[in-house]
Amino acid sequence: MPAVQETVERVRRIDVDQYRYGFETQIESDKAPKGLSEDTVRFISAKKNEPAWMLEWRLEAYRRWLTMTEPTWARVDYPKIDYQDIYYYAAPKPKKTLSSIDEIDPEILKTYEKLGIPLREVAILEGVEPPPGGPQTPNRKIAVDAVFDSVSVATTFQKELKAAGVIFMPISEAIREHPELVQKYLGTVVPTSDNYFATLNSAVFSDGSFVYVPPGVRCPMELSTYFRINERNTGQFERTLIIADKGSYVSYLEGCTAPQRDENQLHAAVVELVTLDDAEIKYSTVQNWYPGNSEGKGGIYNFVTKRGDCRGRNSKISWTQVETGSAITWKYPSCILRGDNSSGEFYSIAISNGFQQVDSGTKMIHLGKNTSSRIISKGIAAGKSQNTYRGLVSAHRKATGARNYTACDSLLIGDKCGAHTVPYVEAKNSSATFEHEATTSKISEDVLFYCIQRGLSQEEAVGLVVNGFVKDVLQQLPMEFAVEAQKLISISLEGSVG
Amino acid sequence: MRALRMMLRKNQMSLLEVKDLKVRVEEREILHGLSLTVNPGQVHAIMGPNGSGKSTLSHVIAGKPGYEVTGGQILFKGEDLLEMAPNERAAKGVFLAFQYPVEIPGVTTWNFLHAALNAQRKARGEDEISSPAFLKKVREVAKSLNIPQDMLKRGVNVGFSGGEKKRNEILQMALFEPAVCILDEMDSGLDIDALRIAADGVNALRSPERAMVVITHYQRLLNYIVPDVVHVMSKGRVVKSGGKELALELEESGYAQFEDAA
Numbered sequence: 197m198p199a200v201q202e203t204v205e206r207v208r209r210i211d212v213d214q215y216r217y218g219f220e221t222q223i224e225s226d227k228a229p230k231g232l233s234e235d236t237v238r239f240i241s242a243k244k245n246e247p248a249w250m251l252e253w254r255l256e257a258y259r260r261w262l263t264m265t266e267p268t269w270a271r272v273d274y275p276k277i278d279y280q281d282i283y284y285y286a287a288p289k290p291k292k293t294l295s296s297i298d299e300i301d302p303e304i305l306k307t308y309e310k311l312g313i314p315l316r317e318v319a320i321l322e323g324v325e326p327p328p329g330g331p332q333t334p335n336r337k338i339a340v341d342a343v344f345d346s347v348s349v350a351t352t353f354q355k356e357l358k359a360a361g362v363i364f365m366p367i368s369e370a371i372r373e374h375p376e377l378v379q380k381y382l383g384t385v386v387p388t389s390d391n392y393f394a395t396l397n398s399a400v401f402s403d404g405s406f407v408y409v410p411p412g413v414r415c416p417m418e419l420s421t422y423f424r425i426n427e428r429n430t431g432q433f434e435r436t437l438i439i440a441d442k443g444s445y446v447s448y449l450e451g452c453t454a455p456q457r458d459e460n461q462l463h464a465a466v467v468e469l470v471t472l473d474d475a476e477i478k479y480s481t482v483q484n485w486y487p488g489n490s491e492g493k494g495g496i497y498n499f500v501t502k503r504g505d506c507r508g509r510n511s512k513i514s515w516t517q518v519e520t521g522s523a524i525t526w527k528y529p530s531c532i533l534r535g536d537n538s539s540g541e542f543y544s545i546a547i548s549n550g551f552q553q554v555d556s557g558t559k560m561i562h563l564g565k566n567t568s569s570r571i572i573s574k575g576i577a578a579g580k581s582q583n584t585y586r587g588l589v590s591a592h593r594k595a596t597g598a599r600n601y602t603a604c605d606s607l608l609i610g611d612k613c614g615a616h617t618v619p620y621v622e623a624k625n626s627s628a629t630f631e632h633e634a635t636t637s638k639i640s641e642d643v644l645f646y647c648i649q650r651g652l653s654q655e656e657a658v659g660l661v662v663n664g665f666v667k668d669v670l671q672q673l674p675m676e677f678a679v680e681a682q683k684l685i686s687i688s689l690e691g692s693v694g
Numbered sequence: 695m696r697a698l699r700m701m702l703r704k705n706q707m708s709l710l711e712v713k714d715l716k717v718r719v720e721e722r723e724i725l726h727g728l729s730l731t732v733n734p735g736q737v738h739a740i741m742g743p744n745g746s747g748k749s750t751l752s753h754v755i756a757g758k759p760g761y762e763v764t765g766g767q768i769l770f771k772g773e774d775l776l777e778m779a780p781n782e783r784a785a786k787g788v789f790l791a792f793q794y795p796v797e798i799p800g801v802t803t804w805n806f807l808h809a810a811l812n813a814q815r816k817a818r819g820e821d822e823i824s825s826p827a828f829l830k831k832v833r834e835v836a837k838s839l840n841i842p843q844d845m846l847k848r849g850v851n852v853g854f855s856g857g858e859k860k861r862n863e864i865l866q867m868a869l870f871e872p873a874v875c876i877l878d879e880m881d882s883g884l885d886i887d888a889l890r891i892a893a894d895g896v897n898a899l900r901s902p903e904r905a906m907v908v909i910t911h912y913q914r915l916l917n918y919i920v921p922d923v924v925h926v927m928s929k930g931r932v933v934k935s936g937g938k939e940l941a942l943e944l945e946e947s948g949y950a951q952f953e954d955a956a
C-alpha cells in the first residue's frame with residue numbers, strides 16, 4: 197500500500213479518544229441555576245461581590261445579547277446551541293477564603309499535577325536539545341494564574357511581581373481592588389456589543405486574568421494562565437484584560453485543557469490587550485481542549501474574541517497560537533494598529549484531525565501612520581477535519597505607509613480533509629503595501645519513505661515533517677511552551693499515521 | 695556431519711540474496727525474474743540502460759510502498775526481507791543512497807540524522823546516543839567527506855546542490871554503518887573532485903562484513919570503487935555478470951549487444 201494511502205487508512209480509524217487530559221476531578225462545586233436570564237447575571241455578579249457598576253455593565257450586555265443572532269459566516273457546522281441548557285457559573289466550593297497556595301483543594305492540585313503544570317515552581321521543561329552551538333535554556337520564571345472552571349484558584353509569584361509594580365490577579369479581584377483601571381479599560385477593545393459571543397461573555401463572564409504593567413517596567417517573569425474546564429455542562433467564559441502602560445513589556449502565556457466529555461461544551465472567552473506608547477505585549481496560547489471522539493461526538497466549542505489595541509505610538513502586540521484541540525474553533529486574534537508606527541504580529545499553528553473544524557485567522561486593522569503587520573499562518577489538516585484560515589488586512593484612509601506581509605501555508609495529511617484560505621484585503625489608501633503568499637501541500641510519499649528508509653517510523657516521519665513545517669511559528673514561542681507545543685503536535689496527530 | 699554442513703552453509707551465507715524476483719508497478723511488470731547474490735565483503739556494480747529497472751530493484755530491497763512483488767524472494771542474512779517493515783530493514787542494516795534525495799524544509803540535517811540514528815539504535819535495543827556524542831561523531835564524518843559544518847545546520851537537502859545532496863547520502867551511510875549499502879547513481883551530479891572524495895568515503899567503509907551494490911552508468915566510478923562483480927541489467931533482468939573488465943567492455947560497445955538477450 198502506498199504510504200499516503202496507508203496514512204489515509206489510519207486516519208479513518210483515528211482514535212481521538214486517546215485524549216491525554218481526559219480525567220475529571222471530584223470536587224463539590226457551586227453552580228448557578230441552569231439557563232440564562234437576568235437572574236443568572238445577578239447571581240454571578242453577587243457571587244463575585246461585584247460593585248453596582250459592574251452589574252449594570254453586565255446587564256446592559258445581557259439585554260444587548262437578547263437582540264442579537266448567532267453568526268453563521270464561519271466555515272463551521274454544529275447543531276444549534278441551547279443557551280438555556282447550560283450552567284453559566286460553577287465554582288469549586290471553597291471551605292474558606294484562600295490566602296496561600298497550600299490551602300487549595302488537593303484534588304485541584306492533583307489535577308494540575310496530572311496536567312504537568314508547575315503551579316509552585318519554576319517551570320523549566322526539558323527535552324529540547326539546543327541546536328549545535330546554540331544557547332542553553334535560560335532559567336526563566338513563570339507566574340501561574342490558574343482558572344479552574346470559573347474561578348482563579350491560585351496565583352504565584354505575587355510578591356516579586358508586586359515589587360515590580362505589576363498587577364497580576366484574577367479579574368474578579370481586580371474589579372474590587374482596582375476598579376479605576378478596570379473601568380478605564382474593560383470593554384474598550386472588545387465593546388460589549390462587539391459580537392454575539394463577546395456580548396454573551398460580557399454578561400456572564402466568571403473570571404479570568406487581569407494584568408497591569410506600569411510605565412517603563414519590564415515584567416520580571418512570564419505570566420501564565422492555565423484554563424481548564426471541569427464541570428459538566430458549564431460554559432466557560434473567561435475574561436482577560438492586559439494593559440501595558442508606556443514603555444513596558446510583558447509576555448503572557450495561556451494554556452488550556454478540558455476533560456473528555458460526550459456533550460459539547462461551550463467556551464466563549466474574551467481577551468483584551470492594550471499597549472500604550474512604546475509598550476509591547478507578547479501573548480502566546482497553546483490550546484488543547486478535548487476535540488471530540490472518533491465519531492465526532494463531544495468536544496469543546498471554542499468561540500473566542502481576542503483583540504489587541506496598539507493604542508500608543510511605537511507599540512507592539514504579538515499573538516502566537518498553537519491550536520490543536522476543540523471540536524470547533526472560531527477565533528481571530530486581531531490587532532488594531534491605532535498608534536503611529538505601531539506593529540502587530542500573528543503567528544499561528546492550527547492543527548485539525550478527526551472531525552475537528554477550525555476557522556481561525558486574524559485581523560490587522562491599520563489606522564495609524566507607518567504601521568506594520570506580519571501574519572504567518574500554518575494550517576495542518578488530517579482525518580476528516582476542515583481547516584480554514586480567515587484573515588483581514590485593512591488600511592484606513594489615514595494609514596499612510598501601512599505595510600503587511602502575510603504567508604499562509606497549509607499541509608494536508610490524507611485526502612478526506614480540507615484546507616481553505618480566505619483572505620480579505622481592504623486598502624483605502626494607495627501608499628499601503630500588502631503582500632500575500634499562500635501555499636497548500638501534501639506530505640509526499642517520497643519524503644515519508646526517505647525518512648522511513650533512514651529508520652524512522654511512519655509516525656515519527658510525519659511528526660518530523662510537520663515540525664519542520666511549523667518551525668517558523670514554534671520559534672516564536674517561549675522555550676518552555678515550544679517544547680510543550682511540539683509534544684502536543686505529535687499527540688494531536690497520533691492515529692493520523694502509523 | 696549434517697551439523698557441520700549447516701555450519702559451513704551458515705558461514706558462507708550470503709548477505710543479500712535476490713531470487714527470481716518479479717515486481718509490478720501499476721499493473722505493469724518491471725522486474726521479470728531477477729536474481730542476484732551478494733556476499734559479505736563484496737562490491738557489486740549494476741549497469742544497464744535507462745528504464746531497465748535498476749532503481750526499481752533498489753526500491754524494492756529498501757521496501758518502498760507502491761511496488762507489488764508477484765514472485766521470488768529477497769533474503770537478508772538468510773531472513774525474509776520482504777516480510778520486514780522498511781524502517782526495520784534500515785535498523786537491521788539495509789541502506790539506500792537515493793538517486794533523487796528529497797528535501798525536508800524546516801528540519802535541520804543535524805536533527806534529522808540524530809533522530810534517524812536513534813530510531814535505528816532503539817529498534818536494535820541499543821541506547822540512544824546523546825547530543826554531544828552524536829555531534830562529535832557527525833562532525834568527524836562530515837569532515838572526512840569534506841562536508842562543511844553549516845550544511846548540517848540547514849534543512850535536509852534544502853537548497854543543496856546536486857553534488858551536495860549526493861555527499862549527504864554518503865554522510866548518512868558512513869554514520870549508520872549499514873551491512874548492505876545500495877548506491878543508486880551516487881556519481882551523477884558530482885564533479886571530479888567530489889566524486890573522488892565520495893568514492894574514498896565509500897571505500898573507507900568497505901569491510902569483510904559489509905557489502906555494496908553500486909548502480910551506475912559510468913565506468914569512471916568503478917575506477918575509484920573497484921567492484922568484485924559487474925552485472926548488466928536490461929529490461930528487468932540481469933543479462934550478464936562478470937568481473938570488473940565487463941564494465942570496460944560496456945564502455946566500448948554499449949548495451950546494444952544485450953538488447954536481444956533480454
Ligand SMILES: Nc1ncnc2c1ncn2[C@@H]1O[C@H](COP(=O)(O)OP(=O)(O)OP(=O)(O)O)[C@@H](O)[C@H]1O
Nearest residue numbers: 719720724742743744745746747748749750751793
Ligand atoms: N511508479 C511507477 N509508475 C509507473 N512506471 C514506473 C514507476 N516506477 C518505475 N516505473 C517504470 O519502470 C521502469 C524501470 O524504472 P527504473 O527507475 O527502475 O529504471 P532505472 O534502471 O533506474 O533507470 P535510470 O537509469 O534512468 O535511473 C521504467 O520504465 C519506469 O518508467
Ligand SMILES: [Mg+2]
Nearest residue numbers: 748749750793
Ligand atoms: Mg534509476
